[in-house]
Amino acid sequence: YSDYISEVSEYITxxxxxxxxxxxxxxxxxxxxxxxxxxxxxxxxxxxxxxSRVGTFFASIESDAPSRTYGVLIDSYLCDTWKAPRNTLMPIPTNYISNIKDTICLDKTLDELKEYWKQHFNSLSKKRKRKKYSRKGSF
Structure with missing residues (x-):
């Protein structure tokens, strides 16, 4: 049948x-x-x-599961524009990839990506507040 399937009956071997x-x-x-x-x-x-440049493709292995999570290291210009920390790594669904040659092209705009990340990962939705520390007391 193929390089993977040896027999097809009630079960596939x-x-x-x-x-x-x-x-x-x-x-x-x-x-x-x-x-x-x-x-x-x-x-x-x-x-x-x-x-428009989004970033650089990365892959990481989840420690507790045998599957991979794919991500994009967001371009520093976008991090500055979106007020996100530099070296922000955001997950990217593989069904967003439309073409692969010398570059990876997505079928979403920057605005659609930002909205997806805001809704699902909340990392781009709020400005980070700085904690106030008092000089009084000990650490």
Whole structure:
């Protein structure tokens, strides 16, 4: 049948073990109809639908789960504009990726991305308040 399926009956029997499948699934990224090796995506520039720079593609492994979370290190200009801390890493859903060549293109605008991150992660929604410290007392 294929490189993976050895037999189809009431059950599907695979040639690959779970470990082999896990390695494959965690070394490629599926973006709609596009499948690409993660190594080809790391450190690539990411642009929005209008070809405005968003940042740089990163991947991280969740410690408690066998899945990966993909993220974009937000461009420093956007961090300043959005009043976010420098080196802000924001998750990016893989279904937002529309094209992969020398760059990664998303099918969302900067405003749509900012709104998504505000709604789901709350990191861009509020200005951070500074704590006031008193000189009195000990630490």
């Amino acid at each position: 695979l040639y690959k073990t779970m470990d082999e499948l896990y390695r494959f699934w965690n070394t490629t990224i599926h973006c709609g109809s596009i499948t690409c090796p993660i190594d080809d995506l790391l450190d690539k520039p990411v642009y929005d639908k209008n070809y």
